[in-house]
Amino acid sequence: MATRDYYDVLGVGRDADEAQVKKAFRRLARELHPDVNAHDPDAEAKFKEAAEAYEVLSDVERRQLYDAYGHDGLKTGGYAPNFEGFGSISDLFSAFFGAGGGFDGAFGGGRARGGAVQGGDVAVAVAIDLAEAAHGTPVEVAYDARARCTTCNGNGATPGTPIETCSRCRGTGQLQAVSRTAFGQLVRSAVCDVCGGDGRVPRDPCQTCRGDGMVVEQRRVEVEVPQGIADGQRIRLSGRGHAGERGGPSGDLYVVVRVREDERFLRDGSDLVTVVDVAAPLAALGTTIEVPTLDGPVPVEVRAGTQPGETITLGGRGMPPLSRGRTGDLRVVVNVKIPRRLTREQRDLLERFSESLTEDNQRDDEGMIAKLRRVLAG
Numbered sequence: 001m002a003t004r005d006y007y008d009v010l011g012v013g014r015d016a017d018e019a020q021v022k023k024a025f026r027r028l029a030r031e032l033h034p035d036v037n038a039h040d041p042d043a044e045a046k047f048k049e050a051a052e053a054y055e056v057l058s059d060v061e062r063r064q065l066y067d068a069y070g071h072d073g074l075k076t077g078g079y080a081p082n083f084e085g086f087g088s089i090s091d092l093f094s095a096f097f098g099a100g101g102g103f104d105g106a107f108g109g110g111r112a113r114g115g116a117v118q119g120g121d122v123a124v125a126v127a128i129d130l131a132e133a134a135h136g137t138p139v140e141v142a143y144d145a146r147a148r149c150t151t152c153n154g155n156g157a158t159p160g161t162p163i164e165t166c167s168r169c170r171g172t173g174q175l176q177a178v179s180r181t182a183f184g185q186l187v188r189s190a191v192c193d194v195c196g197g198d199g200r201v202p203r204d205p206c207q208t209c210r211g212d213g214m215v216v217e218q219r220r221v222e223v224e225v226p227q228g229i230a231d232g233q234r235i236r237l238s239g240r241g242h243a244g245e246r247g248g249p250s251g252d253l254y255v256v257v258r259v260r261e262d263e264r265f266l267r268d269g270s271d272l273v274t275v276v277d278v279a280a281p282l283a284a285l286g287t288t289i290e291v292p293t294l295d296g297p298v299p300v301e302v303r304a305g306t307q308p309g310e311t312i313t314l315g316g317r318g319m320p321p322l323s324r325g326r327t328g329d330l331r332v333v334v335n336v337k338i339p340r341r342l343t344r345e346q347r348d349l350l351e352r353f354s355e356s357l358t359e360d361n362q363r364d365d366e367g368m369i370a371k372l373r374r375v376l377a378g
């Protein structure tokens with residue numbers, strides 16, 4: 001994402017005072033809060049953007065640098081926004097607004113304590129052929145994902161045994177760490193490493209998941225690869241990733257599609273390019289050749305007098321569009337083959353043929369330079 005103007009991000013004028021900046025940031029944060037905005041996949045990126053703008057505009061020194069030199073000035077000044085260390089947008093919010101965060105009750109607080117955490121994403125790669133990419137194809141992917149243990153139903157205790165208060169965090173599920181940021185000291189809550197944020201630990205851990213509440217499950221999913229997909233594109237299957245913790249939603253499954261190279265074709269956007277050999281006499285006489293396409297070979301007319309490198313375009317024989325747009329073409333480059341070795345008889349014939357050539361045989365409407373231009377233009 002391109003870095004936007006910080007004043008635009010917060011929606012304040014360049015003369016906004018500290019209180020206005022703070023107010024604008026709180027208003028944005030309230031809109032982007034995951035509790036009210038669970039359906040907006042961009043909320044996290046937007047909040048990070050707003051937080052970055054706020055970190056700069058709420059700091060007198062940074063704001064001066066930014067006003068004078070823009071984003072580059074901040075880089076030179078040694079400021080690099082970094083919100084990547086936070087595990088999720090919920091962590092980010094609790095860092096900015098949670099207990100001890102320096103903001104008073106923007107959202108009533110308390111959210112961070114053992115809160116729901118979304119499960120991680122899983123990525124798997126599949127390889128398909130170019131023809132499969134052109135037509136679309138179902139693929140089966142296998143992967144491992146964390147899932148809730150069915151023996152203990154996720155609470156980590158052997159069924160019927162007690163769960164006790166965690167002694168490390170005294171049941172709060174959180175350990176607090178202090179770090180320095182633009183706000184001065186910021187108390188960041190971290191999830192307790194003993195109870196994993198539950199605040200409670202089973203006395204007799206579940207045998208199936210060893211008290212974790214989660215097991216690794218092997219899954220197979222059939223995925224429909226849409227026609228027109230390009231090498232390296234990803235298909236997202238919402239909610240098919242790792243299970244969330246404490247009631248959080250599951251992560252997503254990303255299927256990365258690799259399209260294998262096809263030695264017969266080069267891909268040029270939605271067009272395909274192929275090369276066919278035509279013997280020199282046949283190029284002069286005209287002939288019909290067999291051209292490979294994604295739907296099998298088709299006969300193609302080569303008109304008499306076809307020159308080396310000339311292109312025959314087969315409309316609509318390229319790749320289909322992924323969403324909208326037109327199907328590409330297949331461009332067939334004619335490679336006129338000059339025989340490398342000749343028998344005595346062939347040599348005699350060619351010599352006689354050569355002697356018979358007149359200027360009229362070689363006449364060409366297109367000059368050599370024009371021809372080169374056309375070849376270089378592709």
Ligand SMILES: [Zn+2]
Nearest residue numbers: 149152206209
């Ligand atoms: Zn279990």
Ligand SMILES: [Zn+2]
Nearest residue numbers: 166169192195
């Ligand atoms: Zn604990």
